[in-house]
Amino acid sequence: MFGGGAVGQGVCLVLADAGVETLLADPSPTRVRAGALWGAAGTTTTDPDALVAEVGAFAGPDGPDVVLDATGVPAVLDTALHLVRAGGTVVAVGPTSAAGPVHTGLLAAKEVAVLGSSCCTGAEFATAAALVGRRAGAVAALPVRRVALADAVSALSGHGTDDVVETLVDVTV
Numbered sequence: 622m623f624g625g626g627a628v629g630q631g632v633c634l635v636l637a638d639a640g641v642e643t644l645l646a647d648p649s650p651t652r653v654r655a656g657a658l659w660g661a662a663g664t665t666t667t668d669p670d671a672l673v674a675e676v677g678a679f680a681g682p683d684g685p686d687v688v689l690d691a692t693g694v695p696a697v698l699d700t701a702l703h704l705v706r707a708g709g710t711v712v713a714v715g716p717t718s719a720a721g722p723v724h725t726g727l728l729a730a731k732e733v734a735v736l737g738s739s740c741c742t743g744a745e746f747a748t749a750a751a752l753v754g755r756r757a758g759a760v761a762a763l764p765v766r767r768v769a770l771a772d773a774v775s776a777l778s779g780h781g782t783d784d785v786v787e788t789l790v791d792v793t794v
């Protein structure tokens with residue numbers, strides 16, 4: 622699982638609930654620690670060779686069956702294609718407007734399936750809300766930053782800060 626922000630944490634929570642062992646990769650130690658709330662192993666490694674070694678130690682030498690990307694960073698999608706096992710699946714989770722190069726030859730050579738997901742149905746949202754309710758204590762422990770609406774532009778300009786999972790804007794203040 623690439624990306625330990627709010628979307629990545631949500632995916633880790635769903636995977637944990639399904640009994641799936643997960644390795645969360647994010648350069649932020651805070652976000653990796655947050656993933657441990659769901660039982661995710663974690664790495665802050667950004668060096669490609671070291672990441673290959675860590676993923677191999679976690680998933681085995683053939684690579685993981687599924688690699689999820691919740692970063693929205695095109696280079697990470699390419700890394701996911703390199704890491705997933707032959708015949709595996711790469712899932713890009715969440716919307717992004719970013720574009721970038723992907724080694725398309727890997728799709729055919731490794732027979733990799735690539736999926737995208739950014740929305741859910743009302744029933745799926747209800748299921749997710751129930752899951753969050755069951756894990757409310759852990760969800761409450763996530764490091765978030767709350768700001769008043771008047772401070773939103775300033776706070777969100779530094780949205781990629783490493784010390785929080787998400788910035789929440791309180792419109793009632």
